[in-house]
Amino acid sequence: MEIKTHISVKNLNIWYGQHQAINNISIDIPDKKITAIIGPSGCGKSTLLKSFNRLIELQDGAKVSGKVLVDGEDIYDPKVEVTHLRKKMGLLSQRPQVLPVSIYENVAYGPRIHGIKDKKKLDEIVQRYLIESNLWDEVRGRLNSSASKLSIGQQQRLCLARGLAVEPEVILGDEPTSALDPLSAECIEQRLLELKNKYTIVLVTHILRQAKRLADYIIFLYLGNLIEHGPAEEVLNNPKYLKTKNYLEGKFIEEPKINKELNLKRTAYPNNFVTAKLALGDLEFGHIVKIIVDNESSAIEIPKAIEHEGHKILEVRKLNQNDWEIVVQKHNGGYVI
Amino acid sequence: MVRLRSPQVEENIFIGLMIASTFIVVSSLILILATIFIKGFPALNLDMITKTPKGGYYLGKEGGVLNAILGSLILGIGATFLALLVSLPLVFYLNLYLKKNSKLALAARFSLDVLWGIPSIVYGAFGFILMMFFGLRASLLAGTITIALLIIPIMARSMDEVLKMIPFELKEASYALGATKLETAIKVIFRQALPGIFTAILIAFGRGIGDAAAVLFTASFTDSLPYSLFKPVATLPLAIFFQLGTPFPEVQQRGYASALILTIIILCISIFSRILSGKFTKHTIK
Numbered sequence: 001m002e003i004k005t006h007i008s009v010k011n012l013n014i015w016y017g018q019h020q021a022i023n024n025i026s027i028d029i030p031d032k033k034i035t036a037i038i039g040p041s042g043c044g045k046s047t048l049l050k051s052f053n054r055l056i057e058l059q060d061g062a063k064v065s066g067k068v069l070v071d072g073e074d075i076y077d078p079k080v081e082v083t084h085l086r087k088k089m090g091l092l093s094q095r096p097q098v099l100p101v102s103i104y105e106n107v108a109y110g111p112r113i114h115g116i117k118d119k120k121k122l123d124e125i126v127q128r129y130l131i132e133s134n135l136w137d138e139v140r141g142r143l144n145s146s147a148s149k150l151s152i153g154q155q156q157r158l159c160l161a162r163g164l165a166v167e168p169e170v171i172l173g174d175e176p177t178s179a180l181d182p183l184s185a186e187c188i189e190q191r192l193l194e195l196k197n198k199y200t201i202v203l204v205t206h207i208l209r210q211a212k213r214l215a216d217y218i219i220f221l222y223l224g225n226l227i228e229h230g231p232a233e234e235v236l237n238n239p240k241y242l243k244t245k246n247y248l249e250g251k252f253i254e255e256p257k258i259n260k261e262l263n264l265k266r267t268a269y270p271n272n273f274v275t276a277k278l279a280l281g282d283l284e285f286g287h288i289v290k291i292i293v294d295n296e297s298s299a300i301e302i303p304k305a306i307e308h309e310g311h312k313i314l315e316v317r318k319l320n321q322n323d324w325e326i327v328v329q330k331h332n333g334g335y336v337i
Numbered sequence: 338m339v340r341l342r343s344p345q346v347e348e349n350i351f352i353g354l355m356i357a358s359t360f361i362v363v364s365s366l367i368l369i370l371a372t373i374f375i376k377g378f379p380a381l382n383l384d385m386i387t388k389t390p391k392g393g394y395y396l397g398k399e400g401g402v403l404n405a406i407l408g409s410l411i412l413g414i415g416a417t418f419l420a421l422l423v424s425l426p427l428v429f430y431l432n433l434y435l436k437k438n439s440k441l442a443l444a445a446r447f448s449l450d451v452l453w454g455i456p457s458i459v460y461g462a463f464g465f466i467l468m469m470f471f472g473l474r475a476s477l478l479a480g481t482i483t484i485a486l487l488i489i490p491i492m493a494r495s496m497d498e499v500l501k502m503i504p505f506e507l508k509e510a511s512y513a514l515g516a517t518k519l520e521t522a523i524k525v526i527f528r529q530a531l532p533g534i535f536t537a538i539l540i541a542f543g544r545g546i547g548d549a550a551a552v553l554f555t556a557s558f559t560d561s562l563p564y565s566l567f568k569p570v571a572t573l574p575l576a577i578f579f580q581l582g583t584p585f586p587e588v589q590q591r592g593y594a595s596a597l598i599l600t601i602i603i604l605c606i607s608i609f610s611r612i613l614s615g616k617f618t619k620h621t622i623k
């Protein structure tokens with residue numbers, strides 16, 4: 001079955017002042033699936049997520065380069081009306097942040113600012129989305145009381161209802177269950193599973209079991225780099241690269257020590273592969289070589305061919321617009337740190 | 338053994354110090370109130386708050402200070418309103434539209450802090466020069482504008498602190514729903530900040546209504562009730578100042594009664610604001 005892309009990230013870089021938080025990431029996020037962004041804390045998960053609805057622009061000193069296409073339209077194009085974009089992208093944040101108004105007004109806030117004034121219609125919307133987020137039965141009798149008096153778990157469901165009420169196409173969740181008790185967390189997870197038929201869901205999580213339960217697709221980030229991505233079963237059960245494996249096993253992630261660097265720019269496959277193969281022949285077992293190439297087909301073909309030779313691919317990473325790096329360990333002797 | 342006990346001694350010294358400080362604050366409030374009450378209460382009667390000054394001496398031994406009460410209230414409310422018109426847009430601009438480390442915001446906050454520290458007599462002198470420049474005479478209008486200038490830094494800086502306390506995530510939540518800055522400002526931030534904004538207004542009003550130096554040259558003084566923006570107006574602080582300054586004990590006592598009236602007005606505002614801000618906090622997030 002052909003997978004449709006909803007959000008397409010192209011050569012995305014994000015800086016906070018001098019600090020680069022996202023490092024040349026390119027990735028496609030599938031339509032009407034749950035995509036989980038995983039990785040240790042501080043690796044740029046929230047930053048990447050916030051670039052999808054341009055909330056990143058509110059951060060002081062944040063600078064974005066590259067493209068994010070939503071439905072094929074570059075959202076960083078100056079012509080894009082940012083309020084329309086954000087209406088499309090519902091957000092569930094780490095800590096539920098209700099608005100300082102009643103429960104009813106929390107849900108009605110979005111529809112109101114987008115022009116719905118009719119009281120009956122608003123009533124309908126409020127009820128519909130409170131039901132959809134499984135909160136209706138608990139609050140139907142006190143819609144006019146303060147949202148801030150609800151429990152944290154209820155507040156998060158209210159935030160979900162509030163987000164759904166503007167009829168988004170995408171739901172962005174930034175560790176939406178991390179502040180909740182187990183029962184409320186499960187409730188939110190259940191909602192997300194039901195909602196994925198109608199919405200594209202991008203979920204940041206550092207809980208691996210949650211990623212296993214929910215995700216169809218996994219993106220693994222480490223220090224602002226895209227290390228690995230792919231269908232959830234493949235990445236979680238059978239990771240291609242060393243860093244992913246270490247992270248999934250709860251091991252310390254360390255940069256491999258490079259014994260040799262090989263610049264194979266301006267040569268094409270299979271010539272560059274032959275050079276690489278010869279270079280590997282000169283290396284000791286277990287030593288590591290970093291190969292730089294400047295075209296995508298080499299970056300795809302060389303790792304396959306090298307793996308076929310019995311060596312181990314530790315990482316394949318896009319460095320910038322043109323260049324890719326391939327980190328290879330000689331023979332399959334097991335990687336020792 | 339001695340070593341074990343010494344932290345206890347230190348602790349006791351600090352606790353003693355804290356109790357003493359608290360005692361000084363509370364007791365000076367009580368002392369001030371008691372003095373004003375004891376000296377002023379005997380002279381306080383219905384005439385004081387329903388009549389204008391009458392009878393012989395400057396400011397009179399008879400009648401009351403209704404001129405000053407009304408003058409102060411009108412001037413105070415007018416000035417607070419003017420200050421609000423400037424402060425609200427200013428603080429929303431500072432907190433929502435400018436970046437945290439923007440030079441303009443820095444300059445604005447620094448100016449407000451400096452302005453806050455300038456003595457009110459300087460505002461009075463400045464207001465006077467401004468007044469001469471525009472060909473105005475000492476009047477309700479000139480006094481109101483001067484007091485407004487005096488309380489803008491107080492009001493704006495208090496509101497600024499309130500807005501700074503608003504969690505960033507709250508703004509984010511509103512923007513994430515596709516709200517514009519203005520919608521976020523009016524429907525979310527303002528709601529959340531309302532109790533604090535209200536307190537800031539009342540603090541500024543209290544400061545404005547109690548100031549004598551700023552109105553000395555600009556609003557002047559009169560025995561008659563306020564009736565025109567362009568005529569001098571009486572104020573309570575100046576009434577107190579003049580009454581206490583006379584050599585006549587009866588008039589001096591009336592000065593304490595006026596002080597008592599001013600104190601009661603300010604006390605009422607404080608209590609009133611406590612009650613009202615309790616109402617405003619209904620939906621706010623703690």
Ligand SMILES: Nc1ncnc2c1ncn2[C@@H]1O[C@H](COP(=O)(O)OP(=O)(O)O)[C@@H](O)[C@H]1O
Pocket residue numbers: 016019021039040041042043044045046047048059060
């Ligand atoms: N507003 C900010 N200003 C400066 N640096 C930031 C800011 N927000 C995040 N960072 C830095 O960017 C990196 C990625 O942060 P983040 O995206 O929040 O990581 P994650 O969500 O994966 O924990 C971290 O090193 C963090 O310190």
Ligand SMILES: [Mg+2]
Pocket residue numbers: 045046047174
């Ligand atoms: Mg995060």
